[in-house]
Amino acid sequence: MLPASPTVLRHSLAAPKLREGGCFGIPSMPHRTFSPARVFAIAGNTFTDLTRQRVFYVVLIFALVLIGSSVFLAQLSFQQEFQILKDVSLGAISIFSSLLAIVATARLIPQEIEDHTVYTILAKPVPRFEYLLGKLAGVLVLIALSTAIMGAMFFALIYWREHVVLEETARQLSNGQREQLDQALRSVRDSAFNADILPGIAIIYIKACLLAALTLFVSTFATTNIFTIVVMVFVYFIGHLQATAREYWLQENGAGLIARVFLAMVALIFPDLQAFNLVDQIVAGVAVPVALFAKTALLGIFYTTIYTLLAIFVFYGKEL
Amino acid sequence: MSRLFLALGLVVAFGVTKLPAERALFQERRQLNLSDIQLDLNLREQIGQTGFVAAMSGFRAVVADILFIQAHVAWERTEWGRLLMLFRQVTTLQPRVVLFWDMAAWHMAWNASVAAMNDPGQPRQSLRIKAQRECFALGKEFLEDGIRNNPDQPKLYESLARLYKDKYNDHARASESFAKAAALPGAPGYDRRFSAYELSYCEGREQEAYQRLRELYDDGEKERLPTLIKRLKFLENKLDIPAEQRIAHPER
Numbered sequence: 235m236l237p238a239s240p241t242v243l244r245h246s247l248a249a250p251k252l253r254e255g256g257c258f259g260i261p262s263m264p265h266r267t268f269s270p271a272r273v274f275a276i277a278g279n280t281f282t283d284l285t286r287q288r289v290f291y292v293v294l295i296f297a298l299v300l301i302g303s304s305v306f307l308a309q310l311s312f313q314q315e316f317q318i319l320k321d322v323s324l325g326a327i328s329i330f331s332s333l334l335a336i337v338a339t340a341r342l343i344p345q346e347i348e349d350h351t352v353y354t355i356l357a358k359p360v361p362r363f364e365y366l367l368g369k370l371a372g373v374l375v376l377i378a379l380s381t382a383i384m385g386a387m388f389f390a391l392i393y394w395r396e397h398v399v400l401e402e403t404a405r406q407l408s409n410g411q412r413e414q415l416d417q418a419l420r421s422v423r424d425s426a427f428n429a430d431i432l433p434g435i436a437i438i439y440i441k442a443c444l445l446a447a448l449t450l451f452v453s454t455f456a457t458t459n460i461f462t463i464v465v466m467v468f469v470y471f472i473g474h475l476q477a478t479a480r481e482y483w484l485q486e487n488g489a490g491l492i493a494r495v496f497l498a499m500v501a502l503i504f505p506d507l508q509a510f511n512l513v514d515q516i517v518a519g520v521a522v523p524v525a526l527f528a529k530t531a532l533l534g535i536f537y538t539t540i541y542t543l544l545a546i547f548v549f550y551g552k553e554l
Numbered sequence: 555m556s557r558l559f560l561a562l563g564l565v566v567a568f569g570v571t572k573l574p575a576e577r578a579l580f581q582e583r584r585q586l587n588l589s590d591i592q593l594d595l596n597l598r599e600q601i602g603q604t605g606f607v608a609a610m611s612g613f614r615a616v617v618a619d620i621l622f623i624q625a626h627v628a629w630e631r632t633e634w635g636r637l638l639m640l641f642r643q644v645t646t647l648q649p650r651v652v653l654f655w656d657m658a659a660w661h662m663a664w665n666a667s668v669a670a671m672n673d674p675g676q677p678r679q680s681l682r683i684k685a686q687r688e689c690f691a692l693g694k695e696f697l698e699d700g701i702r703n704n705p706d707q708p709k710l711y712e713s714l715a716r717l718y719k720d721k722y723n724d725h726a727r728a729s730e731s732f733a734k735a736a737a738l739p740g741a742p743g744y745d746r747r748f749s750a751y752e753l754s755y756c757e758g759r760e761q762e763a764y765q766r767l768r769e770l771y772d773d774g775e776k777e778r779l780p781t782l783i784k785r786l787k788f789l790e791n792k793l794d795i796p797a798e799q800r801i802a803h804p805e806r
Contacts, residue, residue: 310626313653314622314653314657317619317651317653318619318622318623321615321616321618321619322616322619324615325613325615325616328612328613329613411779413743413744413776417742417743417744451561455558455561470611471607471610471611474610474611474612475610477576477580480573480576480577480580481580484577499566501569501573502565502566502569502570502573503565503566503569505572506576506579506580507612508612509576509579509580509583511612512588513615514614514615514648514650515588515650517615517651518648518650518651518652519650519651519652519707520587520588520650522586522588523586526579526582526583526586526588529578529579529582530579533572533575533576533579536572536575537572540568540572544561544564544565544568547557547560547561547564548557548558548561550557551557551558
């Protein structure tokens with residue numbers, strides 16, 4: 235594995251420093267507290283570094299193979315085929331984007347400390363929050379790209395299958411009544427594509443962003459990436475049950491004190507990951523209002539921001 | 555370390571602030587009938603530990619699909635008891651998927667019922683008929699439960715109407731179900747017609763059926779299909795409609 239980042243990063247971060255130097259008659263520029271250019275440099279470097287880890291390609295290929303194989307899996311009627319195809323594909327996109335978010339983020343800080351790269355960067359006038367923001371941004375770009383590729387493959391697959399089934403249906407009913415043919419073709423189109431799938435995938439991405447931010451927070455006090463991954467796996471499972479725990483805590487009066495305290499801790503500490511699972515309903519053909527999509531997205535952005543701020547807070551106190 | 559504990563305290567404080575937003579979203583989902591199923595011990599027993607864990611982790615749809623494929627295999631092997639159990643699990647996991655309710659009902663009322671009637675292991679016809687009716691009832695139960703979970707979907711009302719018509723020979727209820735389907739948004743145009751056809755078979759309701767068929771006929775050429783003309787002419791004769799009020803359409 236190439237220790238990719240340090241050289242490139244050193245140059246990209248060093249360049250503005252030379253201009254600010256004040257040597258050779260060049261007027262000195264004050265050091266800016268926040269520089270988007272520095273964040274972009276770190277983000278670009280993190281993204282390049284992550285794409286060099288072959289494990290991510292394997293995950294991506296596996297996701298694509300799974301989506302492709304679902305077509306051959308479902309040799310059933312077209313309604314059944316589309317139902318299973320959409321469920322499996324969106325499930326695969328969800329799990330792989332979440333896995334990618336956790337695995338990619340978990341290794342960032344411990345790996346950089348182990349490789350001593352972090353010292354090279356933080357020795358320069360790069361504030362710690364810029365360093366963390368850059369790292370997170372790099373991961374988010376990687377997840378966005380992966381989700382976009384998986385989504386594009388999924389839509390291409392749906393389009394192709396819809397086209398094939400429409401042709402078959404038109405041929406089979408060519409001698410029938412016009413109304414019957416129109417009804418059958420409408421039924422195929424309704425089963426195949428649903429415009430709500432697109433915002434549904436956007437919500438999957440936001441859920442992955444939330445997980446990445448939370449993983450970053452855990453990794454700021456974790457010493458190994460294995461610890462971070464294990465903690466995040468638990469968070470993932472408990473997060474899907476948080477809503478059940480929360481409602482039980484707030485509604486049930488029969489539970490004992492210890493149970494209530496436990497449920498309250500689950501409700502307060504963990505994010506409600508089930509709130510981001512809208513695709514099940516979308517695939518079932520339920521119309522999800524735009525306002526609900528927007529509120530869910532806002533909640534996700536809120537979580538991501540808070541966990542990032544907490545990660546920055548802990549990282550500032552970390553002895554390096 | 556003190557900073558870490560402070561951060562954990564902040565997590566809890568953040569939890570308090572996020573709670574109202576989470577609850578509001580949860581309530582909105584519930585109002586829109588989008589809230590998730592109840593994951594209880596009963597479901598855990600039904601779908602097994604692995605399925606339950608998968609369902610808990612947000613992969614309920616995929617688990618339901620796997621069980622659905624298993625149900626398809628059970629159908630190919632004519633394992634009717636297993637088929638019923640699997641469809642109960644599938645519909646419990648994904649109650650908003652109309653296809654699953656519809657398939658479950660079709661397998662029970664059309665396939666399992668025929669198998670029960672032709673069961674070579676049961677020499678007594680009365681018991682075969684009893685088993686067949688139990689299968690019809692199971693199919694009806696699936697459709698009624700499906701309608702309770704998806705009251706806005708015309709497809710399940712249509713299937714229930716077909717079940718009443720083909721299996722119970724109950725044209726009045728079939729007509730009523732087709733009418734309910736026709737009243738829903740997105741219902742196919744034939745539901746209204748089918749409701750009137752079914753009504754035309756009901757003894758004592760000929761006048762009502764005649765009026766509905768005539769309204770359809772007057773809607774224009776698009777509705778003047780062979781079955782409609784045939785049923786209308788039948789009712790004209792039965793009700794002794796005066797010649798000048800009868801349709802001039804030749805029977806095809």
